[in-house]
Amino acid sequence: MDLRIAVLPGDGIGVEVVDASMRVLDVVAGKFGHKVHAEFADVGWAAIDKHGTALPASTREICKRNSAILFGAVGLPDRDQTLPQKERPERVALLELRKGLYANLRHVLLPPGLASRCPLKMELIQRGIDIMIIRELTGGLYYGQPQGISGASPDRKAIDTLAYSESEISRILKVGFETARKRRKRLTSVDKANILATSQLWRELATAMGKQYPDVQLEHMYVDNASMQLLRRPSDFDVIVTENTFGDILSDEASMLAGSIGLVPSASLGEPGADGTSSVPFYEPIHGSAPDIAGQNKANPVATILTVAMMLNYTFGLSKEAAAIEKATFAVLNAGKILTGDLGGKSTCSEVTDAVIAGL
Template sequence: MDIVLAVLPGDGIGGEVIGAAMRVVDDMAKRFGHKITANYADIGWAAIDKHGTALPTGTRQLCLASQAIFFGAVGLPDRDKTLPQAQRPERVALLELRKGLFANLRHVVLPPGLVGRCPLKNELIKNGIDIMIIRELTGGLYYGQPQGIHGHSPERTAVDTMAYSETEIRRILKVGFETARKRKKKLLSVDKANILATSQLWRETATAMGKDYPDVQLEHIYVDNAAMQLLRRASEFDVIVTENTFGDILSDEASMLAGSIGLVPSACLGEPDALGKSAVPFYEPIHGSAPDIAGQNKANPVGSILTAAMMLRYTFGLAAEANAIEKATFAVLNEGRVLTGDLGGTASCSGVTDAVIAALRS
């Protein structure tokens, strides 16, 4: 298969972890007979310094001409604060590249070898953790209108609007049901239907759609209870689907159950429009740019490596290749001999990458 990627390392540790993941992808491609065309471009502060904008026209055009976007990180806290919110790299670059991508998937796995790194007691995680969180990404509070701060101090007012249409709800719930059907056939829908009108519509829609998926066990839970139960019975969760704000919070909470935020991959996906066109899928590890360790070969590359596996599975349908990368990566984590500092080890970013490639070849 010919695979064409827009590779955007970005800021901080982005270049190191994306470089590590691409080494793994290239090795996999040679083993399975695929051709990878990886076209690199600037984004974030790396782009501002060279081109005067966080998302240059060339980068945008490259992404539109690619089959998938493989992204590292943007933003440097000390420099971000010198710009107005609307001009900061995360807002300028990420929101633009994610347009039309309504489904954010985060896969949180606690490998047996890292049980000691999980903040929960061993008796709560004895059955392991493997959770797929599906977050609606284009609606809700982050995009609803009206929005903003109005008036004059000391009597200013602020407003944010949470709004969802049935179409928006149905399409993300479909991703949830279809994903659950391919896993353990359990779907947990998170809302706040005892208070919010949007959640009442969400629950009604989920219940109605559940009749079309009789093989999937649908359960509803309020978001505050979901946050608590993630800590009490994380091993019982499988697929979670929820709206934008709830998903943002719950997925960050769940990421720490894996032992480090540096282990968690994510995908942003859309669907074809009426003309058959769809936005370019966007893949990124969930960690940030970590400028304090940038350039020191200390970053954990696992999140990026597992993100590459998600990309191969969801965009290119290469399940065997994705499984091979995941198997090799978790073999290294479970062995516990080659781990980066965030996991209590002393290995370098390149050292972990070497170990994953060695496991992939074995």
Template sequence: MNYRITVLPGDGVGPEVMAEGMKVLEAVAKKFGHTFKLEYELIGAVAIDKTDFALPEETLKMCKKSDAVMLAAVGDPRYDDPKLPVHPEDGLLALRKGLGLFANIRPVKVFDELVNASTLKAEVLKGTDFIFVRELTGGVYFAKPKKEWLTTKGRKATDSMTYSEQEIERIVRVGFELARSRKKRLVSVDKANVLKSSRLWRQVAIEVSKDYPDVALSHVLVDACAMQLIRTPTAFDVIVTENLFGDILTDESAQLAGSMGMLPSASLAGIPQSGKPTFGLFEPIHGSAPSIAGKDIANPIATILTVAMMLRYSLALEKEAASVEKAVEVVLKQGYRTDDIMADGNTRVGTRQMGDLIAAEV
């Protein structure tokens, strides 16, 4: 089969980890007889430097023509000043909106070999394996009014948290579909004791649950969820929540796996169903990490596992996805580690060597 992939290496360590992800994808192509046409485009700081735009029009056009999009990272300290007219992260937000990517899927799995990499007790973490479903194009990040102004008493600023029942319904359905394919448990996270938008969220979740009688739905307030993720992470299977809450909770969950360099993500434009392709943008959850760029020490595993998610969700290639995930597991069992997950008794490897090892195992 032939597939067209838009590749966005981005900033910082992005090009380094993306190179290893594409190395593994090439190994998949050779093993299973596929052809992946890779088309590279600009996004983030590197795009601003060359075009003055964080998301050039040509990049968005190319993405829309593709079967899937792979993104590494955006961000550059040169653009940290909030007074600047454009920032690298603007490109990512515009890309999500431009491609209609409303569902962010973040699996959180603690490999047995890395159970001691986290600061939490091993007995708490062992067996952790759940999926976060985060609404991505609504809520406080996008709703209006959104402004800052000067009053006679000083400066003020406002952001609006707004959700329609249609936005809530489609993201909750993603959660139910994923839960149905796993342990049939869905937790919906909100702040219904305080927020009107959360009360609507809970009402819609209950209404949608009638279409999924085989899935057990429960509701957890966001602050309680934050505590439970640390105390009993193995209690979760699939978690669905709105944009801001999901942004915070998924980064918290990243620490369960020992490093943000271990976790992939997918942003989908449709409701995933087994065996059917769903267009999406696939990216590791970590940032551009400019302080370690070019040093061959960044962990490429999150990007490599992101390749597996692309194979599974956008290309409907389940065997190929599983082969990548298995290769990662085998290499970890062999004791190879990048700096961020290094421990006594392991073999330290760099970004490129880790990619080589996993590609060879595929």
């Protein structure tokens, strides 16, 4: 198969971790008889310095004509401060490239060999942690209208609107059920149906859709309870599906359970052509550009390597190839000998990458 990918390393460690993951991808593609067509493009400060903007037209074009986008990270805090909020690279590049992508998936997996890196007590994580969090990304409080601050002090008023349509809720619930079906067949739908109208509609639609997925065990959970249960009994969660704001908070909370921000991959998915947009699936590690360790070969490449595995799975349907990457990566982590500094090791980004490739 031809794997056509737009590759946007961006700033800081984005460059190192994307390079590492592309090395892994090349080896897997070679082993399984695929051809990688990677088109590299500038984004973030790397693009501002060359083209005067964080997302040049040439980069948009490259993204549009490929089947997937592999993204490193953008932003450099010292330089970001010199720009107004809305012109900062993270805002400009991420908002634009993720437009129309309504499903954000984060895979939080604690390798058993790294259990001591998890902030929870051993007795709470004995059965392991492997959670796929699915956050709705294009609706809810972030986009609802009216929104803003009006009036004069001290009588100003602020308003945000939480709105969801049936179709927006149904399409993300479907991603939840389909994902659960391919995993351990448990779906936790998180809402606040005791208070919010949007959550009441959400719960009604989830219950109805559950009838089409008799093989998936559906449970409903209030968001306040979910934030507590994630820390009390994380092993019980398989797939979590929730709306934008709840997902923003819960996915950050859950990411901590993996042991390091350098281990968590993510995907943002939509339906190509839906809403008149041609949304290209967007894959990135959840971490930023980490300027404190950039350019020193210290970054943990695992999140980006696992991001490539997600890309093979979700965009190209290559589950065996994805599984091969995951197996080789977790073997390295579980062995506990070749680890980067964020995991208490002394190995470099290149050494971890070499070890994963050796395992392939």
